[in-house]
Amino acid sequence: MGRGILRIYLGAAPGVGKTYAMLAEAARRQGRGTDVVVGFVETHGRAVTAALLDGLEIIPRRTTTYRDASFTELDVAAVIERRPRVALIDELAHTNVPGSANTKRWQDIEEILDAGIDVISTVNIQHLDSLNDVVEQITGVPQRETVPDEVVRRAEQIELVDMAPEALRRRMAHGNVYAPEKIDAALGNYFRVGNLTALRELALLWLADKVDDQLDRYRADHDIRGTWEARERVVVALTGGPEGDTLIRRAARIADRTKGTDLLAVHVTRSDGLTDANPAHLTRQRALVESLGGSYHQVVGTNVPEALLDFARGVNATQLVLGASSRGRLAQLLSRGVGVTTTAQSGSIDVHLVTHEKAKQGRRWKALRESWGVPARRRNAGFLTAAIGLPLLTVLLGLLREQFSLASEILLFQVAVIGVALIGGLYPAIFAAVAGSLLLNYFFTPPLYTFMVHAPEALLQLIVYVVVGITVSVIVDLTARRSREAARAQTESQILSTLAGDILRGEHGGVAIDGRRESTALAGILERLRETYGLTAVTLLERDPDEPATPATPRDPDAWNVVATVGGEPCTTPDAGETDILVAEDALSVVLRGRTLPAADRRVLEAFAAQAAVALRHQRLAQEAEQVRPLAAADKMRTALLNAVSHDLRTPLASARAAVDSLRSPDVHWSVEDQDELTATAAESLERLDRLVSNLLDMSRLQAGALGISLRPIAAEDIVPRALGDGTGTVIRIPDGLPEILADPALLERVLANVIANAARHSPPGEPVLVTASTHADRLELRVIDRGPGIPAEDRDRVFEPFQRLGDRDNHTGVGLGLALSRGLTEAMDGTIDIEETPGGGVTMVITLPAYKAL
Structure with missing residues (x-):
């Protein structure tokens, strides 16, 4: 059988109806007699979608056990063995459980397609590799499940399942997408109108490009060269x-x-x-x-x-x-x-x-003069050669008149004309050809010493001489000019390619900018310009924005500001015979000081000036981006903080308030045991709230650089038990004889408490957390070891970012500041905290701090 056909339903966001559309298509095909089976469909608890599964054959899923948990995945072998005509496989970008034959579900689908089975699948626009970072920038939510764009583009059919943002939000509000407890958070975060509008536009534009590619292939396959106005x-x-x-x-x-x-x-x-x-x-x-x-x-x-x-x-x-x-x-x-x-x-x-x-x-006349192709010195030499050489040749041939015929004399004059063309170019050669014809006519054509020609043959010879002389002169001049142009073009291209290569490789030197010595790409361009043309100084000037737009070149030094200079003191005004001015842009000029440069170098000089303007623009954009980056980071932190506070701080506050309100209720008489339980609930919730607020305040102090630190020596065997609290589920193995740690005891206790609590939360039942210590050089290492599910290598840096809660399935265990705060506090004490893999499974947190006796 041939390869199967892949059809994909593409959506802008979850809940637009991709799975519903896929199941409706399956029902339609089954009604026409097509053999359709369900390989893997996820209804997400939506009753309307689940109802469409009635009457469809469902291939049992494959069950996989991973770290004491069971997961179900698509059974590729069962689908291929069943050999239906069409298989429904949801969530194209899904990552399979470790231990599966393929890492990604799209790889499973490739196997099924290779077996000759048609596949209908679904994917959201945020899961495409090329748009993953764009979607994260728009929504603030990273997407870990991705699929290569090429896999989706190879699909024979892609259908967009579209829904207006307002309609999707109404669907969510009615409970048709998420469970009721998740609706408020979803509507206030990912599913905002602006986010949905941007995702919808991304989906439409991506699909438009896909349609464009299909149209181009169709026109190429059918050799259609005319324009189809499908898109302007x-x-x-x-x-x-x-x-x-x-x-x-x-x-x-x-x-x-x-x-x-x-x-x-x-x-x-x-x-x-x-x-x-x-x-x-x-x-x-x-x-x-x-x-x-x-x-x-x-x-x-x-x-x-x-x-x-x-x-x-x-x-x-x-x-x-x-x-x-x-x-x-x-x-x-x-x-x-x-x-x-x-x-x-x-x-x-x-x-x-x-x-x-x-x-x-x-x-214009200047352009005409430049087209002569030779310098004025050589042109003058050509005229002088013609003025002296032709009379000398006439005298010589006059002395040897009896030994040469008219034809031979014409050939010798022709040689003289070619020589003049080689020396002075076209116009001296034309002058030589015309002057030579007159000399030949007067001295060598009968009747002699007159400008009359009696013999038609002689007249023809003179005319041919003039025509051939001018033609040869034009060809010689054109060849010489093209040769010079080719040499100059090669030189210019080498200079420009070297300039571009230096910029791309980042080869640049120092330059004085605003009174500072900096190393920039702009400096490389100016320095390369100075070295290439042997100048003493090159300065980039920018017109004062308050000054009028004219004149274009810097004549008034008060109207221009020095942006950068290389090779010496800035040159702001023209010195006689020493300064040239290049206009890079309306408000930018490059001033050259040194020798006078020929006009032929103007094109490359202006290219340098234009590149300098572009480099300055990029430099300023980079500076602006650098200034905006802290604001963006702060905005991201503020958004994450609001998201976290809106849920995680509200939960313990709500519990404490509910307990207190119950105790204050006059309609209910509580027993002593019930009162104690309600009081304990309120106290526990308030204690949890206090921890969250303390973490938030400490993180704010860390970022502001206002956290007070008092370093002093402390023994590891003293600080670790204090961080354990009740010590339940933790084993301490600290050898004797270790040096003391130089740290702030209170901060180190916070670090250990956070790390140990995190390890205990992820450890399986019956597996205690192990805390050990050892020395390495002048540092002391505290290791917190657990046997939990571990952390993938690509996520190990992310767990230290604020508001990250990797592995918390309930997503209700704090604002995700514990490890971020721990790293910040450790680094504030001149230490480090890193993650290693525990042999046999799990995570080892390594806290490294200075040892006291090594100082």
Whole structure:
């Protein structure tokens, strides 16, 4: 048989009706004659759900014993042996009892699917691995049961069981989800309207991505290249020019018109590695598009319109934003350009051509001069070579007139033109070709010493000479220019890749920031900039927020603040011939001091400046996050405290009040025995309340650093019995001759009492808690050993967090501060408390404190 089909009912929260929907589907299939069995279904005591099990065959569960307790699990072998057509298996993310063949239930389901049996299962959105931390952040409740997203994504069918938050809360209030005693706590914590709304949105978005994947696979399998407007996606094309900021903001406004629209920015890089894009602009624009909730992409292609449309169709884009052409009118007449060509070939994709300040400006004279491709010194040398060399060649050929024909003389002049092209580039070569044609005409073409040409063949030779000379000059100049561009592009890419690598590896030096010496990624960028270009100092300036937005560059030192500097004193104003200014952002500038840098280095310099701005932004975000972290921790602690106080402090208070009210009731006459029992109940409850309040107050003092500590030597054999109370169920084995402990006796007694009480609570009946002591170097170790169920390795740190009650099945045994307080008190006495596994099962708490005689 082939592999079975997996169908999953996905819910945003418990109680939305996943199991009910699964059982209703089973009843429908059974009514059509399908062989359906129940492998494992958990009704959670809900009568309406349990009623749907009537008439369905239930496979008996497998019973497993673990640490003297019995558990029931899915019997995989029984389901496979029964070989139904469909098996119902609830709770996909469930963790099996240790000793089972598989750790997780989804692994059991994989076995059943491999046997050719269809499976219907359920899972909540909070159990997906990728969303586990997000759900914990939203609800404050960690989820230990998880399932890999890929397991759920592989399901052939996923159906969302949706319910509005208000409807789910009404269901809970009517007792259809939890037992009555749990309703108030659930509604006030996990099942708040805000939590349920956020979980519902997570489920909808996750399922939308799953549907998106299915749609992409369908289009790929059926070779569908046209755009299906199932979801709006806006693609903005970036050239690497300054107009990109305008295009991105325009595309973002288009995307904002429809909620849920994706924004993608793409830059097409030429396959030869040569590009006119400015790395600084692309870096800034990438940060901008990501800050607007979009994503940045880079593709390689020789034909920009084709590469752009291939990308847009590949992501199923519905709209494409392009900038209006920046070429002049003459250039647009000769070639349609990227915008017009893309629009003509876009098909069903809507194209927006956005005007900007660079549109239709054409190439200015400065850009034309830069296109000459050679420095002015070499260009001048080319003109000088032509001016001197061509007359000398004319004189030499005039002396040897009888030995050369006109064709040979033209070839020699052609060689001279090529030499001028190699030295000075295109324009000196054109000058040499035209001047050479005139010299050939005047001195060597009959009739001599005139510019007349009588023979048609000679005229043709001169014309061919000029055309070939100019053509060869263009090719030689273009080749030389491309070679130089490739070398410069390689150098720039090496510099930028080194910069990116340093940032990623965290290689950075010290930098003066706000009068302090700090080590930051920003320092690495500035130091790398200074080293690469041999500068004496590099300073990052930020405009005073109270100053006007113009001018963009720092001219007035009072309007700018020094953010960071490397290599010397901060430079805030330009010195003649020594300072250059780079605009990183509207409010940020990088000032360079040292040698004058050529204009050709401007692109990489601006890329450094843009990276410095990004690094500063990340640094400040990290600082803000660091400042917020204590507030978040305090808020988390306050929330946990309120949750704990709302139940655990109220329980003993309610018991004491009930006992006192009963004693004060005038309608009942209590016997002496009853009065004693009620009084004892009130006293016990108040004592418990006193312990809880003391723990809360001590934890608050620890966190505030206001706990008074008085260290003095004390013997282990003296302090341990005092911490036991009545000593029931505890065995003490402390050898003689141990050194005294340097500790606060009262605090150490609290620590031991909490730890021993915790061990006794988890020890099985008839297994006493063992307390031992030993020395290690200059420390003394107290060990509290129990034979309880133990603590998994991954939870050993969590048991010391406040308000954690791992293993308390009734969840009514305190606010979970005992071990957290014990660790805090121990560390306050310069000690440690750790967890080890007891050989044969159980937990050993190791309390380590300084030994007195070692001091």
